[in-house]
Amino acid sequence: MNKMMKKTLSSLLASGIAVLSVATAQTTAIMDGQVHTVSGDVIENGDVIIHDGRIAEIGADLTAPAGATVIDATGKIVTPGLFAPYTQIGLVEIGLDKEANDSSPSEGFPLSAALNSIDAYNPSSVLIPVNRAEGVTRALSAPSAGDKLFGGRAAVIDLSGRTNSVTKAEAAQVAVMGYSGAARAGDTRMGAWAVLREYLDEARAYQANPNEYMRRPRNDRFALADLKALGSVVSGTQPLIVQVNSANGIRSVIRLKNTYRLNVIIVGGTEAWRVADELVSANIPVIISGLANLPYQFEDIDSTLKNAARLQRAGVKIAFFADTHNAHLIRQHAGNAVTEGLPAAAALRAITLTPAEIYGVGNQLGSLEVGKMADVVVWDGDPLELTTRPEAVFIAGRAQDLNTRQKMLMERYRDLTRSDLPFAYRGDE
Numbered sequence: 001m002n003k004m005m006k007k008t009l010s011s012l013l014a015s016g017i018a019v020l021s022v023a024t025a026q027t028t029a030i031m032d033g034q035v036h037t038v039s040g041d042v043i044e045n046g047d048v049i050i051h052d053g054r055i056a057e058i059g060a061d062l063t064a065p066a067g068a069t070v071i072d073a074t075g076k077i078v079t080p081g082l083f084a085p086y087t088q089i090g091l092v093e094i095g096l097d098k099e100a101n102d103s104s105p106s107e108g109f110p111l112s113a114a115l116n117s118i119d120a121y122n123p124s125s126v127l128i129p130v131n132r133a134e135g136v137t138r139a140l141s142a143p144s145a146g147d148k149l150f151g152g153r154a155a156v157i158d159l160s161g162r163t164n165s166v167t168k169a170e171a172a173q174v175a176v177m178g179y180s181g182a183a184r185a186g187d188t189r190m191g192a193w194a195v196l197r198e199y200l201d202e203a204r205a206y207q208a209n210p211n212e213y214m215r216r217p218r219n220d221r222f223a224l225a226d227l228k229a230l231g232s233v234v235s236g237t238q239p240l241i242v243q244v245n246s247a248n249g250i251r252s253v254i255r256l257k258n259t260y261r262l263n264v265i266i267v268g269g270t271e272a273w274r275v276a277d278e279l280v281s282a283n284i285p286v287i288i289s290g291l292a293n294l295p296y297q298f299e300d301i302d303s304t305l306k307n308a309a310r311l312q313r314a315g316v317k318i319a320f321f322a323d324t325h326n327a328h329l330i331r332q333h334a335g336n337a338v339t340e341g342l343p344a345a346a347a348l349r350a351i352t353l354t355p356a357e358i359y360g361v362g363n364q365l366g367s368l369e370v371g372k373m374a375d376v377v378v379w380d381g382d383p384l385e386l387t388t389r390p391e392a393v394f395i396a397g398r399a400q401d402l403n404t405r406q407k408m409l410m411e412r413y414r415d416l417t418r419s420d421l422p423f424a425y426r427g428d429e
Contacts, residue, residue: 027051028397029064030378033073038080038345038353039367048078050374053397058368069399071392073378079348080367081137081375081395082383084327085287085319085355086241086267089128090121090141090157092324104144104151113173113199113233114225115152117141123157123165126405127325132159133402134328135383135390137375138167138356138365142241145176147184149196153229154241156359158375160395171359172239172265173230178249178299193252198222200260203230239263239359241287246299247274254282265358267321269311270303276314285317285358290333308350309341318346319355335384347384373397
């Protein structure tokens with residue numbers, strides 16, 4: 001039986017819509033698509049063979065293994081799953097409802113750096129299917145700072161909705177600087193940087209000799225649990241995500257990194273283009289909004305839609321973030337950046353492989369390579385176009401349900417003449 005006959009007999013894509021079981025076939029063959037590996041060349045009429053959750057083969061003119069589930073991707077685009085690099089997915093359902101928002105502590109809570117997102121992470125969050133149905137397969141779930149500078153430890157998660165969906169616990173620590181930091185430290189940026197250095201110095205002292213540190217007179221300003229949590233930050237093994245926007249604030253981050261030998265990631269960076277060369281020298285990646293072009297606050301005064309293109313051209317590693325409830329809009333941010341001069345290949349990398357590299361999982365995720373985890377999306381067009389939709393999404397080789405609560409509600413109330421609808425919703429009364 002030839003290759004085309006196999007595809008015709010077992011294709012799961014009909015009328016451009018994937019109807020896939022959440023249960024995974026052991027082997028899946030995605031055939032004859034335009035395959036964007038991200039780490040290498042684009043493969044025209046390319047094939048991706050998935051086996052036991054990983055990419056087993058990739059190339060052109062492959063043969064689907066016997067018994068494989070075959071997806072005919074002719075005329076489609078195949079990419080790695082999208083990676084949203086800064087969200088509160090799984091921590092917040094309704095931002096203004098305290099009971100449904102675990103993203104940050106209330107004022108006066110004594111701990112900050114010690115907080116751990118996986119203690120509150122909810123894999124059943126309704127935000128997960130919404131973003132998964134738009135091609136997002138991995139994300140960073142990060143706590144937000146309360147009234148202190150540190151927010152706590154963030155985790156890389158997958159959007160399968162499964163109980164064991166944490167990819168990498170304690171992937172990064174979160175801190176706020178700029179005016180957000182100043183507001184938590186005497187209403188001055190000087191105060192914020194002084195407090196941050198104090199915390200790092202105390203964490204260093206504790207890490208160097210915990211027993212000796214415990215014999216010292218205690219300073220109640222520093223919770224022991226916070227200092228323990230910062231140990232991996234001051235040792236350089238855990239990245240410190242710093243929320244900062246202004247060029248001057250970014251220069252302060254660079255000085256902090258050089259002084260304390262930290263592994264630093266910047267989130268925000270609306271004026272990062274002004275210090276692009278310095279960021280390259282310091283090897284600091286920047287997670288930005290692709291839509292920031294007006295000053296929301298004083299430290300955004302030089303924001304521009306060309307930020308991404310300028311940073312990439314200088315050699316800075318970039319990724320895009322969007323609002324948590326619509327984290328999938330990172331592809332809109334990337335697409336907008338393309339219209340402002342960012343190469344399309346770099347834009348796709350910024351929402352796939354680069355975030356994986358930033359959090360130390362790039363050897364397993366973010367690109368289509370043999371041996372990597374099979375996070376794969378089949379699109380009905382260019383993924384950087386807003387009208388494009390995924391037709392199939394795989395997370396670690398498992399075909400995902402693309403249904404959402406919103407879609408179910410739409411279908412329920414599409415026909416308002418139905419007699420089984422609640423009385424108030426009937427359209428024939």
